[in-house]
Amino acid sequence: MTAPSASVAEPLLRLRGVRRAFGDHVVLDGIDLDVSAHEVVALVGASGSGKSTLLRTINLIERVDDGEIFLRGQDVSDPRVDADGVRARIGVVFQAYNLFPHLSVLDNVTLASRLVHRVPRAEAERRGLELLASIGLADFARAFPDRLSGGQQQRAAIVRAIATEPELLLLDEVTSALDPELVGEVLALVRSLADGGTTIVMATHEMAFAREVADRVVFLDAGRIIEDAPARQFFESPREERTREFLARFLAG
Numbered sequence: 273m274t275a276p277s278a279s280v281a282e283p284l285l286r287l288r289g290v291r292r293a294f295g296d297h298v299v300l301d302g303i304d305l306d307v308s309a310h311e312v313v314a315l316v317g318a319s320g321s322g323k324s325t326l327l328r329t330i331n332l333i334e335r336v337d338d339g340e341i342f343l344r345g346q347d348v349s350d351p352r353v354d355a356d357g358v359r360a361r362i363g364v365v366f367q368a369y370n371l372f373p374h375l376s377v378l379d380n381v382t383l384a385s386r387l388v389h390r391v392p393r394a395e396a397e398r399r400g401l402e403l404l405a406s407i408g409l410a411d412f413a414r415a416f417p418d419r420l421s422g423g424q425q426q427r428a429a430i431v432r433a434i435a436t437e438p439e440l441l442l443l444d445e446v447t448s449a450l451d452p453e454l455v456g457e458v459l460a461l462v463r464s465l466a467d468g469g470t471t472i473v474m475a476t477h478e479m480a481f482a483r484e485v486a487d488r489v490v491f492l493d494a495g496r497i498i499e500d501a502p503a504r505q506f507f508e509s510p511r512e513e514r515t516r517e518f519l520a521r522f523l524a525g
């Protein structure tokens with residue numbers, strides 16, 4: 273028997289046999305997935321296929337019924353692991369309502385750094401202002417979120433998620449609640465994070481974006497991974513019939 277090669281890098285994230293059911297409804301049915309550092313993985317699939325639930329299990333919002341989730345080799349799905357400690361290592365942005373409405377934009381962006389990571393306020397605010405400036409929102413730092421457009425709010429939510437320099441960024445349909453004209457500015461920010469080497473797992477219905485930005489595309493159907501392929505191969509020559517049907521339905525609108 274050959275020993276595993278020591279040169280093979282451990283994936284940043286590894287899921288093995290992840291299963292989650294709600295009552296009799298099996299929503300994740302044995303998910304195996306590896307994500308390397310700096311990789312961008314798009315989760316695609318019909319509504320209800322399990323994309324959000326998968327992201328929520330990675331972030332330990334949902335507990336797995338079976339299987340394991342490893343973050344840098346640590347089994348974080350072990351119920352004895354401190355979930356808050358794991359969540360502090362992962363940035364998450366949902367479809368909408370990410371910002372606390374009663375806190376200024378800057379307080380939103382700096383809150384986790386200050387409270388969870390114990391960064392002194394002055395340093396957290398310097399970094400927060402730098403991040404807000406990088407997305408053109410420095411002038412809104414002291415404003416409350418309701419002064420911002422939906423696209424601006426989502427961009428602020430994304431910089432809030434990366435303010436603590438998480439090891440992994442999870443994005444759950446971050447553009448699906450936006451008016452079409454605001455989608456582009458949010459996708460541009462995700463693209464720049466991907467270009468900068470942030471490790472991202474994102475559920476998306478934006479196929480053109482997945483094709484352009486993702487290294488790999490993972491197609492989920494009824495809680496199973498049907499195809500996991502480099503983005504170009506996924507869109508140009510999918511192996512599985514169900515992937516072809518999904519893409520055809522998608523292109524048909």
Ligand SMILES: Nc1ncnc2c1ncn2[C@@H]1O[C@H](COP(=O)(O)OP(=O)(O)OP(=O)(O)O)[C@@H](O)[C@H]1O
Nearest residue numbers: 294299317318319320321322323324325326445475
């Ligand atoms: N807390 C819950 N209790 C019961 N059923 C749930 C719960 N969360 C999700 N589900 C069910 O699990 C299935 C998968 O939902 P999920 O939100 O993961 O799908 P999705 O692929 O992200 O869909 P969409 O693209 O519409 O966001 C759905 O049938 C949903 O109703």
